[in-house]
Amino acid sequence: MEENKVATAANFDPMLPQPYSVLQVVKETADTFTLTLQARNGAGTAPFEPGQFSMLWVFGVGELPISISGDPSDLGRLVYTVRSVGEATNSLVNREVGEAIGVRGPFGTGWPIHQAEGRDVVVIAGGIGFAPLRPVIYEVLHNRKKYGRLVILYGARSPRELLYRKELAAWVRQNDTQVLVTVDYGGLSWRGHVGVVTTLFKYARLQPARSLAFTCGPEIMMRFAARELENLGFARENIYLSMERNMKCAVGFCGHCQYGPHFICKDGPVFSYDKMRPLLEKYEL
Amino acid sequence: MDGASVAERSLLTLQQLEHLILVLHRRGYEVIGPLVRDGAIVYDVVDRLSDLPAGWTDEQEAGRxxxxRRNDGALFxxxxxxxxxxxxxxxxxxxxxxxERHGQTLRILNNETTPPRRAFLGVRACELxxxxxxxxxxxxDRYRDSVYASRREGIFIVAVNCTQAAPTCFCTSMGTGPRVRSGYDLALTELVGPDKHEFVVEAGSEAGAEVSRELARATAAEDVCQQADAAVERAASQIKRRMDTTNIRELLYSNFDHPRWDNVAQRCLTCANCTMVCPTCFCTTVEDVSDITGTHAQRWRKWDSCFTQNFSYIHGGSVRSSGKSRYRxxxxxxxxxxxxxxxxxxxxxxxxxxSWCPVGIDITEEVRAIRESTTSSKESGHGNS
Known part of the structure; x- marks a missing residue:
C-alpha cells in the first residue's frame, strides 16, 4: 500500500521527508495543539537532543520548522506543540488521527544539557517558547541525580494561554524543583503572579555561579531575561537562547535563517548569550 | 607566469577546437557554452563551433x-x-x-532523474x-545538497583565460583572475590576429589530458606561449576597478550603523537583479504545488533573494523590512x-x-565609501553621505 525510499547513508537526502502518522492531537489552548507522530512502515524515530527541531510537511500546503516538545527518552514517537497562526500551522494542527505528515530532521544544535550535569538548571520560557524547553525538564526529571535544582520560570499572556497545565502542577511537587508562573493579564480568578517573566526572578532561588540558564520565547523577552540573568551574576556563556528566523531547508542551503555570521538552522537554534548579545542589539540584522 | 607555464601547452587550430566539441560529445557529454540570444551572451547547449559568439563582444559599465561587433572573429x-x-x-x-496521497496513504518519491553529464565550454577564472x-x-558543510552534487559530479570544464577585461571587472582585487589557476580540465587561451586564429591549450586534470591527446595536437612554441601569457597580462592590466579587501570583515561588521547604508538604500530598488546574476548567491525558497484533485503534490526549490520582503518573514512580520537592511x-x-x-x-x-543593477550601484564603490569615511578622519568628504 505504502512505500517510501528509506534513506541510507549513501543516498541520504536531507530534503526528503519521511512519512509519519498522527497518533494524537491534544488541544492545549484555544490556538495551540500538541501533536504526537509515529513513523510509518515500522521505521524507528531518530533520537533527538532537547532543543532540536524538525521540518513538518503538510501534503500540498507547506513545510514548517517546529521544535520537538516531547520526551527525548521516548524513542517511539515525536511530539510537537504548535500554535496555529497561519495557513500552514493551521493545516498542521487540523490533521486527524491516522493522517500522514512528512517529517525531516531532527535538525540543529540543542540545549547543552550535558554541560548542566552537577549544576542547577534554570528554564525561562515565554508563551509557545515553552515547547522546546519541555524536553529539558523531562531530561532533568528522568535523571534527577545528575542535576542540581530545577527552576522553571514561565510567562504567558493570560491563564487561558498556559501550556502543559497538568504537568506544571505535577512538576511543582517534584523534589528540588521550583515552578513559578506569571501572566500578563490575570483576570478576576487568577491568584498567581502578574507581569513579565523577568518579574519572577526575585522569587526564584538561584545560584548563578553554579547554574545553566536556558531561555526561549519572544526575542524581546529573551533579551530582557538574559540581561537580568547577567545582572544577577550569571556568566554570559552560561545563558542559552533559542533563536527563530525564517527557514526553508533546515540544513544551511536556503540562506533564509542567517543571523549575522550564524545559520540559525545548523549553528543554532540554541546559542550562548555571549555570542548573541552583540547581535541582539542590532535592528533589522 | 608562475606554475601555469610548467604544464606542457599545445596548440589547437580553429578546426581542432571544432573537434574538441565532437570529442566531448563522443564521450557522452552535453556541451554547454556561450551563444548570442536576446541581446546578450548566455550559456546553453552548443552543438558545433558555429554556435559560439564569433566576432561579438560585450560592452559593460555600471547599469549597462x-x-x-568585434573587428575579428574571436570566439571568446x-x-x-x-x-x-x-x-x-x-x-x-x-x-x-x-x-501522492490517497486517503491516509502517502507516497513520497525522490526525484531520481539523473541530469546529463555536462561539459562547460568557456568558463572564466572568476567563474571557476x-x-x-x-x-x-x-x-x-555538514550536509550535502544532492541536487548540486548530482550536477557537479563528473562535470568536464574547459576554461578560457580572459584576454580582455570589462570596466566592471575586479577579479584582480579578489585574487580570482584573469588567469585560471585550478579546477579545470582544459584551459584555453585564444590568440586571434589578421592571419591566425589559434588556441593555446593546457590540461589541468587527467581527464583533460586524455581529451587533449585525442585532438590532433602540436606543442605550442615558446613564442606562442609568450603571446598567450602577454594577452592574459593585457587583460589584467586593463582592470581598473579595485576593491580594497584589507580587513573587510571587520570594516563591515563595525559599520553596521554607517550612514552610507541609508545613502545606498535611496538608490537601491531591491529588485534582486544582483542576486540573480551573482554566480555565488545560493539562497532558495521552497514552494508546494498540488493538482486540482488534491491527490498529487510537488515541492519545488527556486532561487530566492535576500532583497525580497518575504525572505526574512517570521510570524508577525519581516525582520528586514527596510531596503537599507536588505542591501546591508x-x-x-x-x-x-x-x-x-x-x-x-x-x-x-x-x-x-x-552591470546588471538597473540603477548602477557598484559594490566596489560602496565598500570604498564606507572605508574612506571610517579609516581616517583626515580623508573626510567624498564617499560619506
Whole structure:
C-alpha cells in the first residue's frame, strides 16, 4: 500500500521527508495543539537532543520548522506543540488521527544539557517558547541525580494561554524543583503572579555561579531575561537562547535563517548569550 | 607566469577546437557554452563551433550591458554575461519531490532523474572561483545538497583565460583572475590576429589530458606561449576597478550603523537583479504545488533573494523590512560573514552585480565609501553621505 525510499547513508537526502502518522492531537489552548507522530512502515524515530527541531510537511500546503516538545527518552514517537497562526500551522494542527505528515530532521544544535550535569538548571520560557524547553525538564526529571535544582520560570499572556497545565502542577511537587508562573493579564480568578517573566526572578532561588540558564520565547523577552540573568551574576556563556528566523531547508542551503555570521538552522537554534548579545542589539540584522 | 607555464601547452587550430566539441560529445557529454540570444551572451547547449559568439563582444559599465561587433572573429572575445554556470549546477527551479496521497496513504518519491553529464565550454577564472565557492557552500558543510552534487559530479570544464577585461571587472582585487589557476580540465587561451586564429591549450586534470591527446595536437612554441601569457597580462592590466579587501570583515561588521547604508538604500530598488546574476548567491525558497484533485503534490526549490520582503518573514512580520537592511545584509554577507561561514569571500569580482543593477550601484564603490569615511578622519568628504 505504502512505500517510501528509506534513506541510507549513501543516498541520504536531507530534503526528503519521511512519512509519519498522527497518533494524537491534544488541544492545549484555544490556538495551540500538541501533536504526537509515529513513523510509518515500522521505521524507528531518530533520537533527538532537547532543543532540536524538525521540518513538518503538510501534503500540498507547506513545510514548517517546529521544535520537538516531547520526551527525548521516548524513542517511539515525536511530539510537537504548535500554535496555529497561519495557513500552514493551521493545516498542521487540523490533521486527524491516522493522517500522514512528512517529517525531516531532527535538525540543529540543542540545549547543552550535558554541560548542566552537577549544576542547577534554570528554564525561562515565554508563551509557545515553552515547547522546546519541555524536553529539558523531562531530561532533568528522568535523571534527577545528575542535576542540581530545577527552576522553571514561565510567562504567558493570560491563564487561558498556559501550556502543559497538568504537568506544571505535577512538576511543582517534584523534589528540588521550583515552578513559578506569571501572566500578563490575570483576570478576576487568577491568584498567581502578574507581569513579565523577568518579574519572577526575585522569587526564584538561584545560584548563578553554579547554574545553566536556558531561555526561549519572544526575542524581546529573551533579551530582557538574559540581561537580568547577567545582572544577577550569571556568566554570559552560561545563558542559552533559542533563536527563530525564517527557514526553508533546515540544513544551511536556503540562506533564509542567517543571523549575522550564524545559520540559525545548523549553528543554532540554541546559542550562548555571549555570542548573541552583540547581535541582539542590532535592528533589522 | 608562475606554475601555469610548467604544464606542457599545445596548440589547437580553429578546426581542432571544432573537434574538441565532437570529442566531448563522443564521450557522452552535453556541451554547454556561450551563444548570442536576446541581446546578450548566455550559456546553453552548443552543438558545433558555429554556435559560439564569433566576432561579438560585450560592452559593460555600471547599469549597462550591450553587445557589439568585434573587428575579428574571436570566439571568446566577450567577458561575462548575465548568466553563470550556477544555471546548471544550482538550477533556478528544481523539483525536490513528488508525492501522492490517497486517503491516509502517502507516497513520497525522490526525484531520481539523473541530469546529463555536462561539459562547460568557456568558463572564466572568476567563474571557476565561483564554482569553488558554491562547492564549499553546498557540498563542503555538514550536509550535502544532492541536487548540486548530482550536477557537479563528473562535470568536464574547459576554461578560457580572459584576454580582455570589462570596466566592471575586479577579479584582480579578489585574487580570482584573469588567469585560471585550478579546477579545470582544459584551459584555453585564444590568440586571434589578421592571419591566425589559434588556441593555446593546457590540461589541468587527467581527464583533460586524455581529451587533449585525442585532438590532433602540436606543442605550442615558446613564442606562442609568450603571446598567450602577454594577452592574459593585457587583460589584467586593463582592470581598473579595485576593491580594497584589507580587513573587510571587520570594516563591515563595525559599520553596521554607517550612514552610507541609508545613502545606498535611496538608490537601491531591491529588485534582486544582483542576486540573480551573482554566480555565488545560493539562497532558495521552497514552494508546494498540488493538482486540482488534491491527490498529487510537488515541492519545488527556486532561487530566492535576500532583497525580497518575504525572505526574512517570521510570524508577525519581516525582520528586514527596510531596503537599507536588505542591501546591508547582502553586501555584509557577501564580503564579511561569508568568510566566517565558509572561509572565503563570497565575491569573485566578476562585476555582474554592477552591470546588471538597473540603477548602477557598484559594490566596489560602496565598500570604498564606507572605508574612506571610517579609516581616517583626515580623508573626510567624498564617499560619506
Amino acid at each position: 550591458y550591450r553587445l557589439q 572575445g566577450y567577458v561575462v554575461g548575465p548568466q553563470s554556470w550556477k544555471k546548471y549546477l544550482h538550477p533556478g527551479e528544481v523539483r525536490l519531490l513528488a508525492a 572561483a565561483a564554482i569553488a565557492v558554491q562547492d564549499r557552500v553546498l557540498l563542503g 545584509q547582502w553586501m555584509t554577507h557577501k564580503l564579511a560573514s561569508w568568510i566566517d561561514q565558509f572561509g572565503s569571500s563570497g565575491c569573485v569580482g566578476c562585476g555582474r552585480c554592477i
